[in-house]
Amino acid sequence: MEDKEYIGMKNNGGRFMDTKNYAEVLIDGKIYTLGGTEDEHYLQRVASYINEKTAQLKRQEGFTRQSEEYQAVMISLNIADDYFKAIDRAAVSERQRDDMERESYGLKHELVTTQMRLEDAVRNLDEKKAELDRVKRELEKVHEENLRLKAVQAAMTTGRDGGLR
Numbered sequence: 001m002e003d004k005e006y007i008g009m010k011n012n013g014g015r016f017m018d019t020k021n022y023a024e025v026l027i028d029g030k031i032y033t034l035g036g037t038e039d040e041h042y043l044q045r046v047a048s049y050i051n052e053k054t055a056q057l058k059r060q061e062g063f064t065r066q067s068e069e070y071q072a073v074m075i076s077l078n079i080a081d082d083y084f085k086a087i088d089r090a091a092v093s094e095r096q097r098d099d100m101e102r103e104s105y106g107l108k109h110e111l112v113t114t115q116m117r118l119e120d121a122v123r124n125l126d127e128k129k130a131e132l133d134r135v136k137r138e139l140e141k142v143h144e145e146n147l148r149l150k151a152v153q154a155a156m157t158t159g160r161d162g163g164l165r
Contacts, residue, residue: 023047028054053078 023040024033025047034043054075057063063071 027051050075050079053082 021037021039021043022033022035023043024031025044026032027047027050032047034047036043057071057074057078063074066074
């Protein structure tokens with residue numbers, strides 16, 4: 001088996017990890033063998049990204065007249081710029097996610113509190129309805145007793161009046 005010289009894609013404490021995945025890629029017109037723990041498709045995507053950055057800078061006027069070292073540094077700086085902007089976007093996204101999780105937790109807590117208040121209000125309403133029904137029954141009994149007493153009073157008045165005439 002022939003020894004492969006490769007560019008490692010994973011760093012392990014300053015030394016490259018022994019990997020099983022290799023991919024031949026074309027970067028700026030040269031073939032490189034990339035190796036890493038990532039699959040070949042990922043390695044091709046990395047090479048494609050470098051090619052896009054390189055082509056983007058080469059389209060700028062005067063770039064290709066600069067030394068190869070300058071061009072390599074500028075490509076590296078642009079890639080590093082993209083990297084740090086991506087880190088910043090990821091940090092913003094994480095903060096937004098954390099904020100939304102806190103807000104969601106707050107809303108869930110508020111919902112539970114509101115549900116508990118609603119349950120208390122419904123229970124209180126049921127108790128008040130039961131009390132109202134009890135008072136209505138008492139009122140009906142009092143009304144019936146009142147009618148009975150009026151009838152007795154009327155009978156007594158009629159009986160007294162009837163005997164005096």
